[in-house]
Structure formats: structure tokens, C-alpha cells
Amino acid sequence: MLIDLSEVLSEPHKSIDEVVGTEMKEVKVNGSRFPVSRTQPVHIHVEYAGEKKLHISCETSLTVIIPCDRCLTDVPTDFTLSFEKQVNTALADGEDDGESDEANYIDGYHLDVEQLLYNEILVGWPMKVLCSEDCKGICSVCGQNLNEGSCDCEDTSLDPRMSVIRDLYKNFKEV
Numbered sequence: 001m002l003i004d005l006s007e008v009l010s011e012p013h014k015s016i017d018e019v020v021g022t023e024m025k026e027v028k029v030n031g032s033r034f035p036v037s038r039t040q041p042v043h044i045h046v047e048y049a050g051e052k053k054l055h056i057s058c059e060t061s062l063t064v065i066i067p068c069d070r071c072l073t074d075v076p077t078d079f080t081l082s083f084e085k086q087v088n089t090a091l092a093d094g095e096d097d098g099e100s101d102e103a104n105y106i107d108g109y110h111l112d113v114e115q116l117l118y119n120e121i122l123v124g125w126p127m128k129v130l131c132s133e134d135c136k137g138i139c140s141v142c143g144q145n146l147n148e149g150s151c152d153c154e155d156t157s158l159d160p161r162m163s164v165i166r167d168l169y170k171n172f173k174e175v
Helices: 113-123 160-174
Strands: 002-004 016-020 026-029 032-039 042-050 053-067 074-088 110-112
Touching (some): 002 016, 026 113, 042 113, 074 113, 110 113
Antiparallel strands (some): 032 053
16 A cells, blocks of 8 residues: 655645555565464554654554464464654665665655555564464474374484483383
8 A cells, every 4th residue: 555645745744644454465574475364454644754754653453374383383463563653755765874764665755554564564573473382393203283182203302322221211111
């Protein structure tokens, strides 16, 4: 969704206060695609802040389906976005200082709302997603989800040099 900024940047400097929908269907992070299952309308307010600068405030929420880092079960992850930004449109127009991301979502007199939201989702992206705190993960041999049941695979994660001790432990358990 593009918002026209020409009235905000013109001499009378009108502000924009709109509620717009988003067509974001997925989020791409590190080459992976994560579907967006729920979106709320985006409330966005843009006003002139002087010297080719804009003050942008935005509020929305959405839900992204992210697989659990241990068992790969889909986990609905909520993102509540509420932020304010000071944007220098001179930097977006090509006078880039190498540190700003305005050129990413401002193109001339247009504000790309979805790209702005995408940047904020990346900032708030969780380091680790778990379906539950006690998630057991998957078997490294057969791929069985250990939360749904156990498997009959032998635990090969031990050092082969410790096989004698493992055998002693098995014999001890049988007695």
C-alpha cells in the first residue's frame, strides 16, 4: 500500500491520518518464507517535522506462522507494532549517509506502508520460537516428533569411546 506524501511535503504541510489495509501475505527472513495468518488495519499518521523531515507514527498487529525451533510445529506468533519514526526525506531521495533505511520505504513522494511494517517486523523478530517451554524436539535419526511419542531409535549421540560405559549402564538397569 502506497501513501502519497505530496500534501505533507508541500508548503501548507497538511498531515495524513489514515487507516489502511495491508496485503502482506508472507514475511521473508533469511531466505525463508513465513505466512501471515491474520492482519489488522494499519493506523498511520504522517506530519511534517521541518527541514525535509517527517514524523511517522504507526499502529497495527498481525500474526505470523513460524515453525518451532525444536520440533518444527507451526506456532502462531503475534506482532503488535506501535512505533514512531523521524524520517529525513532528503536521505531517502539519494543523499544517503549509509546508516538510514528511509530509502527502503520512501520513494520520492510515496510511503510504502508494507515495507515500513516489514522493517519493524524484522526488528522484533524472535531469536527462538518454541511451541512450549518443555518441547522435546525431533529425533535426529528418524525425525519423529518426540512431543507426540517416543521412537525406537538408538541414541547415537554419545561418543563411541564411551560405549563400554554405556553397556555397563544398560546392564546395571537390567539388574
